[in-house]
Amino acid sequence: MVSKISPFDVRSALSTAAPWAAQRLLGRELLSDQEAASFTGADGAQGPSLxxxxxxxxxxxxxxxxxxxxxxxxxxxxxxxxxxxxxxxGPRHTRGTPPNVVEMSPEIWLGLACGMITLEQVQAHIDMSGTRATEIGNHLPVARIS
Known part of the structure; x- marks a missing residue:
């Protein structure tokens, strides 16, 4: 039996990782300085380690x-x-590469999961295939952190 994921545990883990993700997204020009500062604090210029x-x-x-x-x-x-x-x-996929795949870097995922960025903002920076791949956007963010 798979144990249920606790929203508290998710928020805690995302709160720890959000400053790192914000600095990485700022470096990739996916967040503005002001947007990144809301996740890193005013002194986050050097970027937090994680x-x-x-x-x-x-x-x-x-x-x-x-x-x-x-x-x-x-x-x-x-x-x-x-x-x-x-x-x-929807239809279950059991063999080979699934028809609907979304693949991205950890910092982009964390940005989406925390609500820093939207799927539409980063479509050029992620690999998406299939007609239903964009449906994950309907379930984001996983937990809003700010």
Whole structure:
């Protein structure tokens, strides 16, 4: 039996990772200085460090929360090297590459999961295939952090 993901645990992990993600998104020009400051604080100019374990925890918990909140097997969400899940109700996929795939970097996922950015803002920076891939946007953010 798979244990249910706690929203408190997700918010806690995302709160830890949000400053790191904001600095990375600022560096990629996906956030403005003002937007990034709301997640990093006024003194976040150097960018906070984040352990690989904390990054992995935030990514895994938040992606799995998406799958918990939008159960199904129609869309596969991948955030390498940490996690891949299937979500969104619809036709089940069982062999080979799923027809609907969304793959992105950890910082972009965390930005989406926290509500820093929207799927529309980052479509050019993620790999999406399939007619239903954009449906994950209906289930984001996973937890608003600010």
């Amino acid at each position: 352990s690989r374990a904390s990054l992995a925890k935030a990514v895994r918990l938040s992606v799995r929360m998406l799958a918990q909140e939008a159960p199904g097997h129609s869309v596969e969400v991948r955030v390498p090297p940490f996690v891949a899940v299937q979500c969104i109700e």
